[in-house]
Amino acid sequence: MTYRPNGVIRLVQYGLKSEVLESSDIWLCMGCNTCSTACPMAIDIAAVMSALREMAIEEGVRIAEPGIFNFHQEVLNSIRRYGRTHKLEIMIRYKLRQRDFFSDMDMGLRMLAKRKLDLRPSKIINKMQVRKLFSAKDRTAQDKNNEDF
Numbered sequence: 001m002t003y004r005p006n007g008v009i010r011l012v013q014y015g016l017k018s019e020v021l022e023s024s025d026i027w028l029c030m031g032c033n034t035c036s037t038a039c040p041m042a043i044d045i046a047a048v049m050s051a052l053r054e055m056a057i058e059e060g061v062r063i064a065e066p067g068i069f070n071f072h073q074e075v076l077n078s079i080r081r082y083g084r085t086h087k088l089e090i091m092i093r094y095k096l097r098q099r100d101f102f103s104d105m106d107m108g109l110r111m112l113a114k115r116k117l118d119l120r121p122s123k124i125i126n127k128m129q130v131r132k133l134f135s136a137k138d139r140t141a142q143d144k145n146n147e148d149f
Ligand code: SF4
Pocket: 005, 028, 029, 030, 031, 032, 033, 034, 035, 036, 045, 046, 049
């Protein structure tokens, strides 16, 4: 990370919007909550990072870590399709997006051999409920865009 969690919070306090939204830090955060639980001011930093990622997408700023963004997108697409994640499909689609076909191939094959990757997706019964959540989120984003004009 360039700024680290406390630095990101400081950028937010100073209102340095483009610096924070264009930083790699908000994408490198994996939401482990270590900083949130240790923060003496009880700031939920992981949630702030997540909100900043959403803002970066909504505002169309240059994504500092497109690979991580693509991975997030594929995880969300999988949940939208099946109601849960299908790891093999996520990795295949992610690799296609990245045009990176052979790195991690050995690990993928080992995971397949150990049955850590299901060939077929497991689906929840009521997929429509999950799709409704995504539709509601899409509508909210659309309403916000309309308000901005
Ligand atoms: S939530 Fe975890 S990964 Fe994210 S900034 Fe805090 S310590 Fe780092």
